[in-house]
């Protein structure tokens with residue numbers, strides 16, 4: 001779901017009530033200030049209601065109002081009372097439904113803003129000492145926020161900063177709700193996404209991205225978070241059991257604790273490897289993934305599949321381990337080679353064929369801009385693909401059913417990749433697989449020619465769909481090995497038409513052979 005509730009929390013003086021209306025105005029959203037609503041309904045300031053009724057009764061009033069606000073018109077920015085997130089029920093609701101932002105500033109900044117502390121009974125009798133206590137009491141609640149934003153700044157700047165995160169995508173996997181943020185320059189704001197109780201980050205990064213790793217390191221250190229960079233040569237060769245073991249040893253040597261965090265900065269290979277290490281270190285620590293290839297942004301960073309390869313095959317050891325956050329910083333694509341960039345178009349076309357509009361229309365209007373790497377087009381396409389994959393993963397995290405749809409084009413794609421001994425890149429091989437699945441969809445399910453022609457034309461414009469030096473019989477052999485290793489018949493994902501996929505289709509060998517001849521000969 002796109003984010004339609006932003007909840008601001010923080011200690012007294014952090015500026016929730018000032019920032020909330022500014023943010024709401026910037027976004028054109030409704031604003032609800034819980035303290036102001038209490039004042040309206042009780043005819044006196046929230047502080048006075050708290051003093052009169054006691055904390056327990058006050059929290060119940062807050063909770064009821066929160067439910068009313070959440071049941072009302074959206075999108076909405078909510079200024080939460082400082083203690084609201086400390087209430088376990090309210091916290092669970094907010095974390096599930098809202099992007100929860102903790103406005104954080106040092107005690108002296110907060111105290112400087114609180115010269116009128118007389119109206120704040122929670123801070124009596126001695127504001128400085130009481131603020132320290134309150135920070136400790138509420139630390140757990142604040143640390144649960146999705147994002148921590150520096151509040152010792154002009155409120156307009158804070159509002160602008162938060163507004164940049166409003167277009168994020170919420171992935172609602174029970175117990176693992178997290179957000180995918182897409183935009184430019186997100187890496188330099190990495191610290192905002194690191195959970196507040198993490199004091200050390202193990203930064204697993206592609207060795208080819210040394211400059212980006214330096215940006216991440218500086219961003220973390222500037223916020224007092226220790227960063228332990230762990231460079232790994234990116235690419236499929238990184239995804240080994242040995243490499244994962246070596247990362248785990250490095251994490252232990254760096255004294256990474258249970259509450260600390262792993263950041264994976266790189267393409268799908270580093271995401272799969274770093275996520276796998278995070279999922280096993282001390283039985284699982286939180287991790288943030290920062291994909292740096294277009295393929296990783298539209299595909300591998302979403303869904304929480306992690307893993308390494310074994311001698312017997314790709315991805316044979318792995319886990320499902322959802323990230324704490326996904327940061328698609330599209331500025332990181334600037335250094336990505338053209339071949340790798342274009343490979344991602346196969347996966348994008350796959351989503352468009354599986355789900356139709358609005359992605360298909362977006363490609364109709366924006367494909368040239370996407371191929372020319374215009375930031376606006378990349379952002380729009382990445383956001384849409386993330387949303388599409390998120391819906392599939394939410395419905396079927398463990399690939400019991402619906403997630404298998406994402407294998408459209410991959411039955412042949414994987415075999416072409418393997419038959420070329422991985423000289424053909426994944427996206428290039430999937431493009432061939434999409435063409436084969438397209439032909440078979442027409443022949444087996446009567447998919448309209450126009451839909452398949454659309455797929456052909458988008459792939460062709462991206463320079464995809466043809467590979468050299470791959471023989472039909474080698475592809476068939478790889479497909480039959482794959483079939484044996486899964487001890488069953490190959491089941492295909494085909495299309496009745498664009499936007500209407502069918503999983504589990506069985507196809508006669510002769511039809512498959514004909515389709516392979518056609519797509520591998522032209």
Ligand SMILES: NC(=O)c1ccc[n+]([C@@H]2O[C@H](COP(=O)([O-])OP(=O)(O)OC[C@H]3O[C@@H](n4cnc5c(N)ncnc54)[C@H](O)[C@@H]3O)[C@@H](O)[C@H]2O)c1
Nearest residue numbers: 208234235236267268269292293295296300305332335336
């Ligand atoms: N977990 C999942 O759901 C999932 C889904 C799809 C693919 N994958 C996995 O993803 C992997 C492929 O990932 P990928 O295509 O993102 O590539 P990759 O991580 O293999 O990287 C490809 C090459 O690009 C380089 N690179 C990466 N980012 C760069 C940048 N910004 N600038 C310059 N060079 C850069 C790397 O060093 C490497 O040489 C495969 O192992 C595949 O199995 C996983």
Ligand SMILES: [Zn+2]
Nearest residue numbers: 347410426430
């Ligand atoms: Zn793929």
